[in-house]
Amino acid sequence: MPDSPNKLSQFRQELKRRKVVRVITVYAATAFVILELLSIIIEPLRLPEWTLQFAIVFLCIGFVIAVILSWIYDIHPEGGIVKTDSAHKVKAEDTPTTSSRWKIASYISFIVIVVLVVINIIPRTGKKESLEKSIAVLPFAWLSDDPEKRYQADGVMDAILLHLCKIEDLRVMSRTSVEQYRDTDKTIPEICEELGVAYILEGSFQKDGNQARLIVQLIQSGKEGHVWGNNYDRDWKEIFSVQSEVAQAVAEALKAVITPEEKKLIEKVPTTNLTAFDYYQRGREEYWRAILYMEYGATLDRAEYFLKKALEQDPAFALAYSGLALIQFSKYYVYIPSGPLYIADYYQSEKLDSVSILAEKALAIDSQIADAYYAKGRYEYEKGNFREAMISMQNALAIDPNHTAAMVVASDISAALFDYVTALELLNKAAGMERGSMLAMIDFYFYYTFIKIGFPEQSLLYLNEYLSHTGDSIQYYILRYQLESVQGNFESAFDYIKDAYAIDSSHRDVIMNMGNGLLNLERYEEAYPFYSIYVGELEASSEVRVYEMKSIGYELWMLGKKEEAMCYFQETIEHCTRHIQIKSDYGQSRAIFDKAGIYAFLGEKDSAYYYLEDLVKVRWHKYYISMMKSLDPMFESIRHEERFQELLRKMEGKYQSEHERVRKWMEEHDML
Template identity: 30%
Template sequence: MIGQTISHYKIIEKLGGGGMGVVYKAEDTKLKRLVALKFLPPELTRDEEAKERFIHEAQAAAALDHPNICDIHEIGETEEGQLFIVMAYYAGETLKKQMARGKLQVAEVIDIAIQVAQGLAKAHEHGMTHRDIKPANIMVTSEGAAKIVDFGLAKLAGQVQLTKAGTTLGTAAYMSPEQTHGQDVDHRADIWAFGVVLYEMLTGQLPFKGEYEQAIIYSILNETPHPIASLRANVPPELERIVNLCLAKKATDRYQQMTELLADLRALKQSLEYGASQRSLAGSAQPPRKLAYLYGAGVVVLALLVGYVVFIPKTPTIDRKSIAVLPFSNLSESKEDEYFSDGITEDVITQLTKIADLKVISRTSVMQYKGVDKNIPDIGKKLDVATVLEGSVRRAGNQVRIAAQLIDTHDEGLLWAETYDKEMADIFVIQSEIAVQIAMALKVKLSSPEKKQIEKKPTGNITAYDYYLKGREYYYRHYREAYEMAGGFFVKALELDSTFALAYAGLADVCAQRESADSAITLSRRAIAMDARLPEAYRSLGLAYYYKGWMQKSLEASLHAIRLNANHFPAIVNVGWVLIETNPVEALPWFKKAFMLDPTTATSASAIGTAYMVLGDEANAEKWFKQSIEIAPDYWRNYLKLWQLYSRGGRYDAAKEIEQKLLANAPNYLQATGLSYLLDHNYVQAKEYYEKTVSIDPKFRSLDLAYFYKKTGKEGEAQKIFDLFTKRCQANIERGNERYWPRYDMARISAALNRKAEAYEWLQKAIDAGWIEYRWGMTDPLLENLHNDKRFRQMMAHVKAKVDQMRQQVEMMEQR
């Protein structure tokens, strides 16, 4: 065909061919441009079904307009009846040819992957699945732009099925498990193939191989690819995690949307770029070796998801795009409807948090203003917000009236107000309308995806929603009986609507709090299956993983929740508590982000103090613990934290003073005082407090108590407790618990029983898992048999050096 003119296209040269046609380079003689012509093989033009498929391909591809998808100009037919598509011509080469020259740099791989993911996300958005993603179908132009070509297998969702059952059209090595069975497939088959391409770009080989097609298919269905890290040393763990998630055998276990995958790739790219800039700033400073595995795996970068405010600003400026939603007043005749007005308050907060450009104060900080006279300027200063939303709710039968007004905290000027009189069925419309109107009033950027999420109804059953609100109201009371009630209401909600994802997430949280982590994981996954873009579901999954001790999975799930909702306060807190055990340098900015969203809750201030304490910064730790006491002077745990700081720092007089305040607020919490005397080797005084503790709670058991029994001659009682804790620790470790505490407790038990070799082995395992509290280790009474050993002092010196290095990293960041 070289030299021929088809229509007004002059054929110049052959570019290549595939199962669905041959492609030629040609000149458009009318518009004087180069194009690519793809012809359907002549033997297939006689097949009406194949011809129909080809026409649908052209129509589907032509509807796309994206820089990472090949442009389609028109469809034509030769005089002999042969169909062809006219496509844009790109100077460059296929990814297949580029890869044949050698492995790509990791940065190049990520760049190409992001571009391809962007193109596929666009196609999937239009209901289109490529079904034949492979390096030969990805062009890389001379300018470095990636273009997906040959949507030869694409189809619009809901159109006529164009492939006979049992026919597999994808190249075997890139086919998903469901494709190998000839099943109907969706966009998740593209996600699988994308994972294969990504694996191949990184390693230079395919994840699933065989000498013939059936051998390849067997490998796809039954084998696990070699770990990328074993084939290439410099691949970030997070990138390997992304590939592995793409290559999950079950479609339901993969990324459910290409947009989610794309978000992870972009986050990884930003994290690597940020890490490079940090290294140039920090010079030779390096993160601790044993904690490094979570850097990539969690995509935990201070400037990434935490936002640009890493440390509390030094200048007191208030962001105009900030809001606190005060508790809506219940004006209903029934005071039992209090849960409903509180639920509306929280749901409006939730809707507003979906707007990334808006700072929204968390529920815990605003609920303190329920039922009290409100001084708007004072609230604005205390919560550091420019606006507050006040409102009221009146429910009568099937009708609801919600009044809301947006007020400027500086001058109490009214910025917006509206009253909604509607049926209960319209409650979700009211909530989304309020959020959209606030965004407009504050000139906040509201993206189309955010607006879509805001307008999404959580359930179509209003009675189920009512049960859900009751469940949440009980859950927030945070005691065992309330959790039982909450669980009952969530179950009732699900009985009425078995697709109610939020109710599954709520029930998962209840199970997690009741130490049924396995059930919580199952329920969270069910919520995700119902709504793959529900941050509450991923946060619940992260919480359940945390209770299982699966720290990396917990981190990933919580970070995913934050990618879906940057203001999701519970997930932000989850991330902080995971990182405090694995990398406190990165935990600190997450806790500070949480404090910005929740500035009047003692636990938010105390969390920052905990991070500083772990980092050995006693001055800052003391400041934040004292601030938590100022916020909640009656909450005993605030005093406990400060007591721990003083005790571990050798400030025993200050610890004794705080100990008295601790007892004043928690008269039955006597074990801290018992431990104080144990640290002083004053077993007579320790006996008084431990015996009182056991008399108050006969089930009380602790390793400190066991050690006290051992030192006072009660060897039998001590051994029972040691055996109990040994069994618990070993069970946790066998179940995959990654946290350091079961290993540290095993070290304490071994040391107390003078099994030094075991003690050192477990202590090293604890250090490898993230234990860095060397000051406690040097005073821990159960490690008494190790304290004078040279080996022990060397281990503690090594840990101290790591802590000092981490503290220096924080100081450098704070100085900037």
């Protein structure tokens, strides 16, 4: 026993003399590099799943061989590869000096190992966990012969998707993101790459009489076969428990935590009346068709019809009330990038009030419906009750943490409440869950938010993203025109709208902005024909576009058509007054600004200042500051008065404070 430490020391010395330790270090570093390269190229080159495992086994065998060979042989600088003599045959003075190249190789290898561990394994932990809990549910295949019943497969897929969305520990891609992969030829790795998810749930559904069959499988990107799968052959009346089982099994496979509250929501049975449920599925699919393909009108009418039929079967069906609330809101309000399009009967308060009434009915029956809170929030937002609207959106997100539409609207509300940091944070989160048509809308909200808070460079970046996601060159040129105009670059702005006009000279918004562009350049005679065409088209439709009435009035005034101009000014004031009364989004800011501008232009200074003082209280973003400072000619008569300048200074002070807060947030998120 006393000799053991000495023998161990001798063994360590022998390992050092035979350079075994250095061979191990160099070999380990080389193996690390090989495995890292393989992990990078396996998925792009679609190498077999076992490639990495084979490489590890091969390198382990090579390691043993390298250790044995390094014990037996050595490389001498002057003699090449020679067999290493036993320790008792070597005199101290005969011990060969270590090659400096070996030392350098050993040191470099050690550094490589440390670097790979630090910059590769450790940082990937958080990202890997985030990615591994991300999933997209693709549209289920319909296996029955009757194509008219396909809504049943879509309904089951939608229900499972909504169940997964309730789990906060998961990142679930929205339905607007996955619809593009219906009947796709793309591979699972390609879809995962495009959506930025680790898992795909795909399935098929068939219903024959009262018997239903659901086949689902969970697939991980880059893995052969499926991670989990199951066949469910059940009676149709058990469909709710099947949908719940699938969602929970998927969450378990992804190692996602389901809280007791989330489990309760997932297992809740929405109705015991299967006929009502069938009508609900049909109505919901018609609603989704309207949203996904912008087929409003008749499609929304069909959706409304089926949901009302569902309520005839089950008057306590909360989801049907919630669905009707969404339909009513979609019927009377459509948002397009050039501004809100108000249907003619929008001013009839009962039309919008029905949204709130239906949402409240749903919540009175079941207080845990995210879409009902979402619809209620949209109603409150349109009424100008921003704080109540935000509470509703927060309630929706508490129930469905993956509700991207609620995130986007909550972002807009945050901006209305002057909290642009929260607005950008919500948009950032929503963008991580969208890859479909909604992502283009998120790009637009980024674009517009950055304009309002004074970051035109970032606004342009998201405008370019908008173009890449939509391919809509005309809308890109319209928005680029607006971005240049708000910066006072009227010449370059007009060049962009001319590009849009060259593509489509009949596009209504292009025609209108051609008039605006020429008006900004004080080319009144040339602007008039464009405004005439635009006004004629509006009169032929039921649309009410308030935004441009003031500009048309100014154009007519500058052409000496003062009576016609006064008609437009008066009509603008009437619309603005009504919007202010009903507290619409337009009524909360732009209507106040437009009324102030008209009164200033007509010399009614007291009225102009009355509304400008209101504007300072409710809105102070970059657009209004720029227009008041120099860009809007209708304020020219009061622009240099001290009272006007004092109001402008107040706006700029509020703006600069929030602008700086946003700048710091952007620096923290590497967005500058």
